[in-house]
Amino acid sequence: MKIIDTKIIVCCPDRNFVTLKLITDEGVYGIGDATLNGRELAVAAYLQDHIGPCLLGRDPGQIEDIWQYLYRGAYWRRGPVTMTAIAAVDTALWDIKAKLAGMPLYQLLGGKSRNGVMVYGHANGTDIAHTADEVAKYIDMGYRAIRAQCGIPGLPSTYGVSKDKLFYEPADAGLPAENLWSTEKYLHHIPKLFDHLRDKFGFEHHLLHDAHHRLTPIEAAQLGKALEPYKLFWLEDAVVADNQAGFRRIREHTTTPLAVGEVFNSIWDAKQLIEEQLIDYIRATVTHAGGITHLRRIADLASLYHVRTGCHGATDLSPATMGAALHFDLWVPNFGIQEYMRHTPLTDEVFPHDYSFADGYLTPGDKPGHGVDIDEKLAAKHPYKRAYLPVNRLLDGTMFNW
Numbered sequence: 001m002k003i004i005d006t007k008i009i010v011c012c013p014d015r016n017f018v019t020l021k022l023i024t025d026e027g028v029y030g031i032g033d034a035t036l037n038g039r040e041l042a043v044a045a046y047l048q049d050h051i052g053p054c055l056l057g058r059d060p061g062q063i064e065d066i067w068q069y070l071y072r073g074a075y076w077r078r079g080p081v082t083m084t085a086i087a088a089v090d091t092a093l094w095d096i097k098a099k100l101a102g103m104p105l106y107q108l109l110g111g112k113s114r115n116g117v118m119v120y121g122h123a124n125g126t127d128i129a130h131t132a133d134e135v136a137k138y139i140d141m142g143y144r145a146i147r148a149q150c151g152i153p154g155l156p157s158t159y160g161v162s163k164d165k166l167f168y169e170p171a172d173a174g175l176p177a178e179n180l181w182s183t184e185k186y187l188h189h190i191p192k193l194f195d196h197l198r199d200k201f202g203f204e205h206h207l208l209h210d211a212h213h214r215l216t217p218i219e220a221a222q223l224g225k226a227l228e229p230y231k232l233f234w235l236e237d238a239v240v241a242d243n244q245a246g247f248r249r250i251r252e253h254t255t256t257p258l259a260v261g262e263v264f265n266s267i268w269d270a271k272q273l274i275e276e277q278l279i280d281y282i283r284a285t286v287t288h289a290g291g292i293t294h295l296r297r298i299a300d301l302a303s304l305y306h307v308r309t310g311c312h313g314a315t316d317l318s319p320a321t322m323g324a325a326l327h328f329d330l331w332v333p334n335f336g337i338q339e340y341m342r343h344t345p346l347t348d349e350v351f352p353h354d355y356s357f358a359d360g361y362l363t364p365g366d367k368p369g370h371g372v373d374i375d376e377k378l379a380a381k382h383p384y385k386r387a388y389l390p391v392n393r394l395l396d397g398t399m400f401n402w
Protein backbone atom coordinates (compact mmCIF):
# COMPACT_ATOMS: atom_id res chain seq x y z
CA MET A 1 0.00 0.00 0.00
CA LYS A 2 1.26 3.49 -0.87
CA ILE A 3 0.50 7.13 -0.19
CA ILE A 4 -0.43 8.62 -3.57
CA ASP A 5 -1.67 12.11 -2.73
CA THR A 6 -1.47 14.74 0.01
CA LYS A 7 -4.23 17.36 -0.02
CA ILE A 8 -3.95 20.46 2.15
CA ILE A 9 -7.33 22.07 2.73
CA VAL A 10 -7.38 25.58 4.20
CA CYS A 11 -10.84 26.86 5.11
CA CYS A 12 -12.67 29.28 7.38
CA PRO A 13 -16.03 27.92 8.55
CA ASP A 14 -16.30 30.66 11.24
CA ARG A 15 -12.55 30.38 11.97
CA ASN A 16 -9.48 29.18 10.06
CA PHE A 17 -8.47 25.53 9.88
CA VAL A 18 -5.73 23.69 7.99
CA THR A 19 -6.50 20.04 7.30
CA LEU A 20 -4.32 17.35 5.75
CA LYS A 21 -5.91 14.52 3.79
CA LEU A 22 -3.52 11.64 3.03
CA ILE A 23 -4.79 9.41 0.24
CA THR A 24 -3.61 5.85 -0.45
CA ASP A 25 -3.62 3.80 -3.64
CA GLU A 26 -6.34 1.59 -2.10
CA GLY A 27 -8.72 4.49 -1.69
CA VAL A 28 -8.47 4.61 2.12
CA TYR A 29 -7.58 8.09 3.39
CA GLY A 30 -6.66 9.69 6.69
CA ILE A 31 -7.41 13.13 8.12
CA GLY A 32 -5.10 15.23 10.29
CA ASP A 33 -5.43 18.74 11.76
CA ALA A 34 -2.58 21.17 10.97
CA THR A 35 -4.05 24.38 12.41
CA LEU A 36 -1.71 26.83 14.14
CA ASN A 37 -3.82 29.81 15.16
CA GLY A 38 -2.68 33.03 13.44
CA ARG A 39 0.14 31.24 11.56
CA GLU A 40 -2.00 28.82 9.51
CA LEU A 41 -0.41 29.41 6.11
CA ALA A 42 3.12 28.68 7.36
CA VAL A 43 2.07 25.12 8.25
CA ALA A 44 0.10 24.74 5.02
CA ALA A 45 3.21 25.71 3.00
CA TYR A 46 5.45 23.44 5.10
CA LEU A 47 3.14 20.51 4.32
CA GLN A 48 2.61 21.41 0.70
CA ASP A 49 6.14 22.28 -0.30
CA HIS A 50 8.38 20.32 2.05
CA ILE A 51 6.54 17.29 3.46
CA GLY A 52 4.11 16.32 0.68
CA PRO A 53 6.79 15.36 -1.88
CA CYS A 54 8.61 13.18 0.70
CA LEU A 55 5.48 11.14 1.48
CA LEU A 56 4.51 10.03 -2.01
CA GLY A 57 5.09 6.31 -2.50
CA ARG A 58 5.65 5.58 1.22
CA ASP A 59 3.88 2.78 3.09
CA PRO A 60 1.28 4.48 5.35
CA GLY A 61 1.62 1.58 7.81
CA GLN A 62 5.11 2.69 8.86
CA ILE A 63 3.92 5.40 11.23
CA GLU A 64 6.96 5.40 13.49
CA ASP A 65 9.44 5.39 10.63
CA ILE A 66 7.65 8.28 8.89
CA TRP A 67 7.59 10.24 12.18
CA GLN A 68 11.34 9.76 12.65
CA TYR A 69 11.98 10.53 8.98
CA LEU A 70 10.14 13.86 9.19
CA TYR A 71 11.58 14.81 12.61
CA ARG A 72 15.22 13.78 12.15
CA GLY A 73 15.16 14.30 8.39
CA ALA A 74 14.36 18.01 8.63
CA TYR A 75 17.61 18.50 10.59
CA TRP A 76 15.91 21.60 12.15
CA ARG A 77 14.21 20.03 15.12
CA ARG A 78 11.03 20.99 17.00
CA GLY A 79 9.19 24.31 16.72
CA PRO A 80 5.43 24.83 16.37
CA VAL A 81 5.31 24.89 12.56
CA THR A 82 7.35 21.70 12.09
CA MET A 83 5.67 19.80 14.91
CA THR A 84 2.14 20.79 13.83
CA ALA A 85 2.91 19.61 10.30
CA ILE A 86 4.33 16.31 11.60
CA ALA A 87 1.30 15.96 13.88
CA ALA A 88 -1.08 16.27 10.94
CA VAL A 89 0.74 13.52 9.05
CA ASP A 90 0.89 11.30 12.14
CA THR A 91 -2.82 11.75 12.95
CA ALA A 92 -3.78 10.96 9.35
CA LEU A 93 -1.59 7.83 9.40
CA TRP A 94 -3.17 6.55 12.63
CA ASP A 95 -6.57 7.25 11.08
CA ILE A 96 -5.63 5.15 8.03
CA LYS A 97 -4.24 2.30 10.17
CA ALA A 98 -7.36 2.15 12.32
CA LYS A 99 -9.65 2.31 9.28
CA LEU A 100 -7.74 -0.58 7.69
CA ALA A 101 -8.01 -2.56 10.92
CA GLY A 102 -11.76 -1.80 11.01
CA MET A 103 -11.30 -0.51 14.58
CA PRO A 104 -11.79 2.74 16.44
CA LEU A 105 -8.36 4.25 17.05
CA TYR A 106 -8.49 3.74 20.84
CA GLN A 107 -8.38 -0.02 20.22
CA LEU A 108 -5.00 0.25 18.49
CA LEU A 109 -3.63 2.34 21.35
CA GLY A 110 -4.47 -0.34 23.91
CA GLY A 111 -8.24 -0.20 24.32
CA LYS A 112 -10.53 1.69 26.69
CA SER A 113 -9.30 2.58 30.16
CA ARG A 114 -12.57 4.33 31.01
CA ASN A 115 -16.14 4.68 29.75
CA GLY A 116 -16.01 8.36 28.88
CA VAL A 117 -13.73 11.39 28.87
CA MET A 118 -14.48 14.02 31.53
CA VAL A 119 -14.39 17.46 29.90
CA TYR A 120 -14.43 21.04 31.11
CA GLY A 121 -16.31 23.89 29.47
CA HIS A 122 -15.59 27.63 29.53
CA ALA A 123 -17.77 30.00 31.54
CA ASN A 124 -16.95 33.68 31.23
CA GLY A 125 -18.60 36.94 32.18
CA THR A 126 -17.89 40.64 32.31
CA ASP A 127 -18.11 40.61 36.13
CA ILE A 128 -18.43 38.11 38.98
CA ALA A 129 -22.23 37.89 38.93
CA HIS A 130 -22.26 37.45 35.16
CA THR A 131 -19.60 34.71 35.35
CA ALA A 132 -21.65 32.93 38.03
CA ASP A 133 -24.70 33.01 35.70
CA GLU A 134 -22.60 31.42 32.97
CA VAL A 135 -21.25 28.75 35.35
CA ALA A 136 -24.88 27.90 36.21
CA LYS A 137 -25.58 27.33 32.50
CA TYR A 138 -22.71 24.85 32.23
CA ILE A 139 -23.94 23.03 35.32
CA ASP A 140 -27.39 22.82 33.71
CA MET A 141 -25.82 21.37 30.55
CA GLY A 142 -24.39 18.55 32.66
CA TYR A 143 -20.72 19.62 32.92
CA ARG A 144 -18.83 18.32 35.95
CA ALA A 145 -15.90 20.66 35.42
CA ILE A 146 -15.99 24.33 34.45
CA ARG A 147 -13.27 26.87 33.74
CA ALA A 148 -14.22 30.32 35.05
CA GLN A 149 -12.79 33.56 33.62
CA CYS A 150 -13.98 37.03 34.56
CA GLY A 151 -13.64 40.66 33.48
CA ILE A 152 -11.27 42.67 35.69
CA PRO A 153 -12.43 46.09 37.01
CA GLY A 154 -10.34 48.82 35.37
CA LEU A 155 -9.34 46.70 32.34
CA PRO A 156 -11.41 47.15 29.16
CA SER A 157 -10.95 43.49 28.19
CA THR A 158 -9.08 40.42 29.33
CA TYR A 159 -8.21 36.91 28.20
CA GLY A 160 -11.07 34.44 28.23
CA VAL A 161 -13.94 36.93 28.40
CA SER A 162 -15.96 37.47 25.24
CA LYS A 163 -19.46 38.17 24.03
CA ASP A 164 -19.63 34.70 22.45
CA LYS A 165 -20.23 32.18 25.17
CA LEU A 166 -20.19 28.61 23.82
CA PHE A 167 -17.82 29.38 20.93
CA TYR A 168 -15.23 31.76 22.41
CA GLU A 169 -12.60 32.63 19.79
CA PRO A 170 -9.88 35.20 20.53
CA ALA A 171 -8.46 35.53 16.97
CA ASP A 172 -9.76 38.59 15.09
CA ALA A 173 -9.87 39.39 11.40
CA GLY A 174 -7.43 42.12 10.42
CA LEU A 175 -4.28 42.93 12.36
CA PRO A 176 -3.78 41.89 16.02
CA ALA A 177 -6.03 43.68 18.52
CA GLU A 178 -4.12 45.40 21.37
CA ASN A 179 -5.30 44.55 24.90
CA LEU A 180 -4.25 46.11 28.21
CA TRP A 181 -3.03 44.24 31.27
CA SER A 182 -2.50 44.93 34.96
CA THR A 183 -1.27 42.06 37.16
CA GLU A 184 -2.15 44.03 40.33
CA LYS A 185 -5.80 44.46 39.33
CA TYR A 186 -6.04 40.80 38.26
CA LEU A 187 -4.51 39.39 41.47
CA HIS A 188 -6.82 41.55 43.55
CA HIS A 189 -9.96 40.38 41.76
CA ILE A 190 -9.69 36.67 40.93
CA PRO A 191 -9.86 35.25 44.49
CA LYS A 192 -13.17 37.15 44.90
CA LEU A 193 -14.53 35.33 41.83
CA PHE A 194 -13.79 31.88 43.25
CA ASP A 195 -15.01 32.86 46.71
CA HIS A 196 -18.35 33.77 45.16
CA LEU A 197 -18.53 30.65 42.97
CA ARG A 198 -17.85 28.26 45.87
CA ASP A 199 -20.30 30.16 48.05
CA LYS A 200 -23.00 29.90 45.41
CA PHE A 201 -22.40 26.42 43.96
CA GLY A 202 -20.58 24.54 46.72
CA PHE A 203 -17.79 22.06 46.03
CA GLU A 204 -19.54 19.44 43.90
CA HIS A 205 -18.16 20.70 40.57
CA HIS A 206 -14.54 21.03 39.53
CA LEU A 207 -13.49 24.64 38.91
CA LEU A 208 -10.49 25.61 36.78
CA HIS A 209 -8.83 28.89 35.86
CA ASP A 210 -6.39 30.01 33.14
CA ALA A 211 -3.92 32.82 33.98
CA HIS A 212 -2.70 32.68 30.36
CA HIS A 213 1.05 33.14 30.93
CA ARG A 214 0.80 36.54 32.67
CA LEU A 215 2.39 36.11 36.09
CA THR A 216 5.88 35.75 37.48
CA PRO A 217 6.54 32.68 39.65
CA ILE A 218 6.15 34.61 42.90
CA GLU A 219 2.91 36.24 41.68
CA ALA A 220 1.63 32.81 40.65
CA ALA A 221 2.56 31.53 44.11
CA GLN A 222 0.51 34.34 45.68
CA LEU A 223 -2.48 33.53 43.49
CA GLY A 224 -2.20 29.78 44.08
CA LYS A 225 -2.10 30.37 47.83
CA ALA A 226 -5.05 32.76 47.76
CA LEU A 227 -7.08 30.20 45.77
CA GLU A 228 -6.31 27.22 48.03
CA PRO A 229 -9.57 27.46 50.05
CA TYR A 230 -11.57 27.13 46.80
CA LYS A 231 -9.93 23.81 45.81
CA LEU A 232 -9.34 24.44 42.12
CA PHE A 233 -8.93 21.43 39.83
CA TRP A 234 -6.05 23.43 38.33
CA LEU A 235 -4.49 26.82 37.83
CA GLU A 236 -3.38 26.90 34.20
CA ASP A 237 -0.45 28.65 32.50
CA ALA A 238 0.26 30.78 35.53
CA VAL A 239 3.76 31.49 34.20
CA VAL A 240 5.40 31.32 30.80
CA ALA A 241 7.18 27.96 30.93
CA ASP A 242 10.22 28.74 28.77
CA ASN A 243 12.22 28.57 31.99
CA GLN A 244 10.90 25.30 33.42
CA ALA A 245 12.77 25.79 36.70
CA GLY A 246 10.55 28.84 37.40
CA PHE A 247 7.78 26.48 38.45
CA ARG A 248 9.82 25.41 41.49
CA ARG A 249 9.14 28.79 43.08
CA ILE A 250 5.36 28.31 42.70
CA ARG A 251 5.52 24.80 44.15
CA GLU A 252 7.40 26.00 47.22
CA HIS A 253 4.42 28.11 48.23
CA THR A 254 1.15 26.53 47.16
CA THR A 255 -0.73 23.23 46.92
CA THR A 256 -3.08 24.52 44.18
CA PRO A 257 -2.58 22.02 41.30
CA LEU A 258 -0.75 23.43 38.29
CA ALA A 259 -1.32 22.80 34.58
CA VAL A 260 0.77 23.96 31.66
CA GLY A 261 1.72 23.00 28.11
CA GLU A 262 -0.82 24.06 25.47
CA VAL A 263 1.98 25.86 23.59
CA PHE A 264 4.49 23.01 23.99
CA ASN A 265 5.45 21.11 20.89
CA SER A 266 7.81 18.46 22.22
CA ILE A 267 8.69 16.31 25.20
CA TRP A 268 11.72 18.54 25.76
CA ASP A 269 9.45 21.48 26.64
CA ALA A 270 8.09 19.48 29.55
CA LYS A 271 10.94 17.18 30.62
CA GLN A 272 12.07 19.09 33.70
CA LEU A 273 8.55 20.09 34.68
CA ILE A 274 7.56 16.43 34.66
CA GLU A 275 10.68 14.85 36.13
CA GLU A 276 10.81 17.31 39.04
CA GLN A 277 7.05 17.03 39.55
CA LEU A 278 6.67 20.78 39.17
CA ILE A 279 3.27 20.38 37.52
CA ASP A 280 0.21 18.19 37.98
CA TYR A 281 -1.27 18.27 34.47
CA ILE A 282 0.37 18.39 31.06
CA ARG A 283 -1.73 20.27 28.48
CA ALA A 284 0.02 19.27 25.24
CA THR A 285 -2.28 17.84 22.61
CA VAL A 286 -2.23 15.91 19.37
CA THR A 287 -1.92 18.73 16.86
CA HIS A 288 0.80 20.95 18.31
CA ALA A 289 2.86 18.20 19.94
CA GLY A 290 3.78 15.91 17.07
CA GLY A 291 0.66 13.75 16.85
CA ILE A 292 -0.45 10.63 18.69
CA THR A 293 3.03 9.10 18.37
CA HIS A 294 4.76 11.91 20.27
CA LEU A 295 1.94 12.74 22.68
CA ARG A 296 1.99 9.12 23.82
CA ARG A 297 5.68 9.49 24.63
CA ILE A 298 4.99 12.63 26.70
CA ALA A 299 2.13 10.92 28.55
CA ASP A 300 4.25 7.85 29.30
CA LEU A 301 7.00 10.01 30.81
CA ALA A 302 4.36 11.93 32.78
CA SER A 303 2.87 8.68 34.12
CA LEU A 304 6.14 7.95 35.97
CA TYR A 305 5.87 11.22 37.92
CA HIS A 306 2.18 11.44 38.89
CA VAL A 307 1.50 13.97 36.15
CA ARG A 308 -1.83 13.52 34.39
CA THR A 309 -3.02 14.67 30.98
CA GLY A 310 -5.31 17.64 30.32
CA CYS A 311 -5.25 18.07 26.55
CA HIS A 312 -5.77 21.53 25.07
CA GLY A 313 -9.15 21.68 23.31
CA ALA A 314 -9.85 25.27 22.30
CA THR A 315 -11.81 25.98 19.11
CA ASP A 316 -8.64 26.64 17.11
CA LEU A 317 -7.97 22.89 17.30
CA SER A 318 -10.22 21.40 14.66
CA PRO A 319 -12.70 18.57 15.25
CA ALA A 320 -10.00 16.29 13.76
CA THR A 321 -7.79 17.06 16.76
CA MET A 322 -10.72 16.65 19.14
CA GLY A 323 -11.59 13.25 17.64
CA ALA A 324 -7.99 12.00 17.83
CA ALA A 325 -7.52 13.42 21.35
CA LEU A 326 -10.66 11.64 22.58
CA HIS A 327 -9.36 8.26 21.40
CA PHE A 328 -6.08 9.06 23.15
CA ASP A 329 -7.94 10.17 26.30
CA LEU A 330 -10.08 7.04 26.39
CA TRP A 331 -6.91 4.94 26.45
CA VAL A 332 -4.25 6.96 28.33
CA PRO A 333 -3.84 5.49 31.84
CA ASN A 334 -2.82 8.80 33.45
CA PHE A 335 -5.79 10.74 32.09
CA GLY A 336 -6.84 13.87 33.99
CA ILE A 337 -9.37 15.88 31.98
CA GLN A 338 -10.02 17.13 28.44
CA GLU A 339 -10.79 20.74 27.49
CA TYR A 340 -13.93 21.07 25.38
CA MET A 341 -14.72 24.40 23.81
CA ARG A 342 -17.52 23.75 21.38
CA HIS A 343 -17.17 24.47 17.68
CA THR A 344 -19.85 26.43 15.87
CA PRO A 345 -22.56 24.50 13.99
CA LEU A 346 -20.88 25.49 10.69
CA THR A 347 -17.49 24.10 11.80
CA ASP A 348 -19.24 20.91 12.92
CA GLU A 349 -20.93 20.67 9.51
CA VAL A 350 -17.62 20.99 7.64
CA PHE A 351 -16.07 18.31 9.89
CA PRO A 352 -18.63 15.50 10.31
CA HIS A 353 -17.62 13.60 13.44
CA ASP A 354 -18.51 10.61 15.54
CA TYR A 355 -17.85 12.04 19.03
CA SER A 356 -20.66 13.12 21.31
CA PHE A 357 -21.27 14.79 24.69
CA ALA A 358 -23.50 13.52 27.51
CA ASP A 359 -23.51 14.11 31.29
CA GLY A 360 -20.19 15.94 31.35
CA TYR A 361 -18.35 13.29 29.32
CA LEU A 362 -17.31 13.06 25.67
CA THR A 363 -17.04 9.71 23.93
CA PRO A 364 -15.17 9.30 20.62
CA GLY A 365 -17.60 6.86 18.97
CA ASP A 366 -16.79 3.46 17.50
CA LYS A 367 -16.32 4.18 13.80
CA PRO A 368 -13.08 2.81 12.35
CA GLY A 369 -10.35 5.46 12.50
CA HIS A 370 -10.60 8.59 14.65
CA GLY A 371 -14.11 9.24 13.40
CA VAL A 372 -13.67 12.74 11.91
CA ASP A 373 -13.95 13.63 8.22
CA ILE A 374 -13.99 16.81 6.15
CA ASP A 375 -16.67 17.91 3.68
CA GLU A 376 -14.39 19.41 1.06
CA LYS A 377 -17.18 20.98 -1.03
CA LEU A 378 -18.57 22.82 1.96
CA ALA A 379 -15.06 23.77 3.10
CA ALA A 380 -14.39 25.34 -0.32
CA LYS A 381 -17.33 27.70 0.21
CA HIS A 382 -15.56 29.19 3.26
CA PRO A 383 -12.09 30.38 2.18
CA TYR A 384 -9.28 31.44 4.51
CA LYS A 385 -9.55 34.89 6.14
CA ARG A 386 -6.46 36.42 7.72
CA ALA A 387 -6.86 36.53 11.51
CA TYR A 388 -4.52 37.05 14.45
CA LEU A 389 -4.56 36.47 18.18
CA PRO A 390 -4.45 39.72 20.20
CA VAL A 391 -1.30 41.19 21.72
CA ASN A 392 -1.08 42.61 25.23
CA ARG A 393 0.44 45.79 26.69
CA LEU A 394 0.88 46.91 30.28
CA LEU A 395 -0.92 50.10 31.26
CA ASP A 396 2.26 52.14 30.54
CA GLY A 397 2.46 50.75 27.00
CA THR A 398 5.09 48.04 27.55
CA MET A 399 4.58 44.98 25.33
CA PHE A 400 3.59 41.97 27.47
CA ASN A 401 2.46 38.35 27.11
CA TRP A 402 -1.03 37.76 25.81
Ligand SMILES: O=C(O)C(=O)C[C@H](O)[C@H](O)CO
Nearest residue numbers: 037170210262313314316339
Ligand atom coordinates in the same frame (compact mmCIF):
# COMPACT_ATOMS: atom_id res chain seq x y z
O1 LIG B 1 -8.00 26.98 25.74
C1 LIG B 1 -7.13 27.55 26.39
O2 LIG B 1 -6.80 27.22 27.53
C2 LIG B 1 -6.41 28.67 25.79
O3 LIG B 1 -5.60 29.25 26.46
C3 LIG B 1 -6.77 29.00 24.40
C4 LIG B 1 -5.66 29.70 23.63
O4 LIG B 1 -5.67 31.05 23.93
C5 LIG B 1 -5.90 29.50 22.16
O5 LIG B 1 -5.88 28.14 21.87
C6 LIG B 1 -4.87 30.23 21.33
O6 LIG B 1 -5.04 29.93 19.99
Ligand SMILES: [Mg+2]
Nearest residue numbers: 210236237262
Ligand atom coordinates in the same frame (compact mmCIF):
# COMPACT_ATOMS: atom_id res chain seq x y z
MG1 LIG C 1 -4.98 28.02 28.13
